[in-house]
Amino acid sequence: MTDNRIRNIPLKNIHPNPGQPRKYFDPDAMDALTDSIERYGVLSPITVRECGENEYELISGERRYRAAYNAGLIDIPCIVIDASRSDCAILSLLENLQREDLSFLEVAESYRGLVKNEGFTSRELSRRLGDRPYEIKERINLMRLDPLVRKYIRSFGLTERQAAALLKIRDKERQIDAARQICENSLNESETLDFIAGLLDNSVEPTVKMNRIKDIKVLRNTLNTAVGLLRRSGIDVEYSEAAADDGQEFVILVHN
Numbered sequence: 212m213t214d215n216r217i218r219n220i221p222l223k224n225i226h227p228n229p230g231q232p233r234k235y236f237d238p239d240a241m242d243a244l245t246d247s248i249e250r251y252g253v254l255s256p257i258t259v260r261e262c263g264e265n266e267y268e269l270i271s272g273e274r275r276y277r278a279a280y281n282a283g284l285i286d287i288p289c290i291v292i293d294a295s296r297s298d299c300a301i302l303s304l305l306e307n308l309q310r311e312d313l314s315f316l317e318v319a320e321s322y323r324g325l326v327k328n329e330g331f332t333s334r335e336l337s338r339r340l341g342d343r344p345y346e347i348k349e350r351i352n353l354m355r356l357d358p359l360v361r362k363y364i365r366s367f368g369l370t371e372r373q374a375a376a377l378l379k380i381r382d383k384e385r386q387i388d389a390a391r392q393i394c395e396n397s398l399n400e401s402e403t404l405d406f407i408a409g410l411l412d413n414s415v416e417p418t419v420k421m422n423r424i425k426d427i428k429v430l431r432n433t434l435n436t437a438v439g440l441l442r443r444s445g446i447d448v449e450y451s452e453a454a455a456d457d458g459q460e461f462v463i464l465v466h467n
Contacts, residue, residue, distance in 0.1 A: 216290075217256050217288045217289070217290060218288070218289050218290075218291060219286040219287065219288055219289070220259065220267060220286055220287060220289045220291075221285060221286045222276070222279060222280055222284060222285065222286060222287055224265050224266055224267055225257075225259055225267045225268070225269055225276065225287070225289070226262070226266065226267070226268050226269065227268075227269055227273065227276075228268055228269045228270060228273070228299060236273075236274060236277065240274075241274065241277065241278060241281070244274060244275070244278040245278040245281045245282050247278075248275070248278050248279055248282045248284065249282045249283075252284075253275055253279055253284070253287050253288055255272070255275065256272070256287075256288035256289050256290050257269065257270075257271065257272025257273075257275050257276055257287060257288070257289055257290075258270040258271045258272060258289070258290050258291075258292060258302075259289045259290070259291055259292075260291065260292055260293065260294045260299055261291060261293075267289070267291070268299060270292065270294065270299050270302050271302065275287070301325070301339055301340070304318075304321045304325070304340070305340065314365065315350065315353070315371040315374070316353065316361055316364060316365060316374070318350060319350040319351060319353045319354050320354060322336060322347050322350055322351050323351045323354045326351065333345075333347040333348050333351070349375065350371075352378060353371075353374055353375065353378060355378060356374065356377060356378055356386070357383045357386055357387055359387050359390075360377055360386055360387055360390040363387075363390040363391065363393075363394050364377075364390070366394070367393075367394040367397075369390075369393065369394070369403075370400055372400050372403075372404075373393065373398075373400055373403045376403055376404055376407045377389060377390055377393075377407065379407060379411060380407065380410060380411070385410065389406070389407060389410055392406070393406065430461070431452070431461075434450065434461055434463065435450070437463075438450040438463060441465070446465060447465070447466040448463060448464065448465050448466070449462075449463070449464040449466070450462070450463050450464075451464075
């Protein structure tokens with residue numbers, strides 16, 4: 212049962228949720244939220260469950276909880292709901308999934324925790340969360356990737372499809388080396404699949420395009436900035452971009 216009344220509960224009586232799916236909190240965003248709470252307080256209550264006498268476990272609102280602590284608040288507005296520990300873990304995951312701000316690795320780790328610690332099957336999770344059972348199993352399998360590979364994936368923003376391709380490399384050292392090369396050379400999904408297929412086919416020597424431009428957007432933004440500076444200094448300049456037979460063509464024309 213949910214207590215719809217908002218209650219101010221001391222922060223010291225609230226414990227983090229061990230099943231919290233979010234593992235990374237952007238420092239800049241947290242600083243901004245802390246500043247906001249210092250000025251205006253916590254405008255939206257967090258959700259907790261009672262787990263003992265005057266003891267509570269956080270269900271949703273971990274960013275607000277952490278920011279309130281950093282801002283030096285003594286208590287925080289809460290809504291108390293009646294939920295079991297397993298329900299708490301499910302609700303916390305659902306809240307983050309609905310906001311669409313969890314990485315696929317954080318979701319995978321949450322799925323694994325619910326299966327390992329709470330005894331859920333992939334079919335039970337499917338009924339509660341809406342994902343297909345095979346999708347849940349595939350994501351849980353991603354946690355078999357070497358921890359260093361998972362760090363590469365998070366740091367360089369590799370996609371779930373690239374992560375699944377890396378999982379095909381069973382040898383950990385080769386898997387780590389492949390992840391490093393994919394990240395260093397900014398391979399896209401298609402290039403990653405071809406590269407890993409070459410690694411797995413011993414008769415084919417995989418090739419990696421070295422020293423390629425990591426992100427065409429970086430080049431485009433740099434050129435746009437340069438053209439803007441020239442124009443602001445009074446120089447008559449034109450800028451154009453077009454597809455060429457063997458790549459992308461950028462033209463900067465400075466008029467006499």
